[in-house]
Amino acid sequence: MLESYLPLVLLFVLATGFAVFSVSVAPLVGPRRYNRAKLDAYECGIEPSPVPVAGGGRIPVKFYLTGMLFILFDVEVVFMYPYAVAAGGLGVFGLVAVGVFLLAVTIAFVYEWRLGGLDWD
């Protein structure tokens, strides 16, 4: 039975080999031409927004709240899609279960809203 895992092992070996090969060969044969853009912090390809060095280079915590909000809705939708596909078979039980799930997620959202997670300033 373990033989059936052989392709998986080969894939791992191949992947590791490729990673090691690329990382070790690139500095040896690749040209090195630096410019300002290359040395900048990478921020999704846009101009990096300046971070004040004065405050220890800190990032406002509100980004983090927005991130939490994103995860909240993301998780919600991740469960909604499979439910939408299987709603017929799940019947009333499924509807109630999803309802309870949505309620729980909404409570989390209400908490964040009431504590000012949606106010940018």
Add this chain to the structure above:
Amino acid sequence: MFQATLGSQDVAQSAVNIPEIDWQAISPVVVVFVAACLSVLVEAFLPRERRWSVQVTLSLLTVVVAGLALGLYVNSDAVVGTGGITVAGQAVPLFSADYPALFLWGTLLALSFGALLLIADRSVDGGAFASPVPPAPGGDPVQYQAPGRQTEVFPLALFALGGMMVFLAANDLLTMFVALEVLSLPLYLMCGLARRRRLISQESAVKYFLLGAFSSAFFLYGLALLYGYAGSVRLVDIAAATAGTDRPETLLYAGFGLLVVGLLFKASIGPFHAWTPDVYQGAPTPVTAFMAACTKVAAFGAILRVLTLAFEASSWEWRGVLWAVAIVSMLIGAVLGLTQTDMKRMIAYSSIAHAGFLLVGAIAMTEDGLSGTMFYLLAYGFTTLAAFGIITLVRDGNGEATHLSQWAGLAKRSPLVAVTFAFLLLALAGIPMTSGFMGKLAVFSAAIADGMAPLVVVALLASAIAAFFYLRVIVLMYFSEPAQDGPTVSVPGAFTTAAITLGVVVTLLLGVLPAFALDWASVGGFVS
């Protein structure tokens, strides 16, 4: 083949097996989770100054109502011990309210009631979750935050409690993993909530989080390998797969090993204990009490369930390994406990030693082993809860005075606190007339009956070493001269008094009249 199984037509139209839910059996868990959600809403809508009292009332009431629901179910006409959430056509519930689960739910509810009392007390310096206002003169300003009192600890505690209750009742590994996260994530946060000694508290939260996330990954990896082995994540299916097949055993052993590492970590068993002293020391003491008492119950409930239901048939393969783990844990706890100079760290090492003793009972794999371990959990939980309660009382200008030297001569200044603490330490050491003795007796006799006499000898040796550092504290309190600028012992508020009294009474009661609790613990085993 893929067309047949993944076609959307099939999924949409095939009726899904609707699980049968025995609502009465799972009502304690439902009560706790509903109350946890309500508690979040209280946090969101009530004005700050009214939150504290509402949250305290709500969470204490929740635990009482859940306890009543549990009592009603156990005494009802229903067939107790087989309920839960059962998928149609399967004999064993997916989420099982069997006798061990019911006993441990009761234990968890009682312990968390005590822990919530400790959390709720604000008579001493406003409680562990209130900032000192104004900051103590000469104190480090970084250690203090803006004034105010945090109430988030209550919803977090309720969610953690709910997660623990699910964790020890889950009969399949995926449910168990979700419950593990539900109980762990609130605990990480609760560790960082201290308003005094903020830095060490946050340090402990980060350490706990990083190591805990790591151990969750171990658990998940083990789960994946076991699924590869058995083709199912349900415990009974894994057990069926281990009974005489030609499946690759490598997957079983690797999966078992990784899974058990995840569980041993949560129960703070050495050599997976490294987080315990730091986290117990850094977390606010009421939270430490909650962690030490309740997390241990939940983790050992899950260990007992997994070992008994899934791996009993293969027990001769792994037993040697867990023997070694138990020995390492007992010795680490006992020997390193000797070298500690901080009270909370000392109790933390004591909890590692106790986890080793508990593991001795858990690997006995007999009915007596099961009931003995569960009794030990009940006894140890209440003793350690009361011990942490006492630690919150001995304070100096900077909050709790946890250094051992500060406890010197405590008996001269506050005899009552000293005698209570001495009693609790004796219970931890396992002196007769305390619950600690009865717990050790139950666990060790089960282990001997199952042919583990050498392990019990090591356990007795470790108990003797550990007894030394408990006695050292007693000697320090009674026979040393008190320091000149020693700590003061605060007069405890009603809540702390209640929690300590609860712990002490149960410790004494289980030591003198253990029979009723042992009977409860041995009513029945896991449903399989």
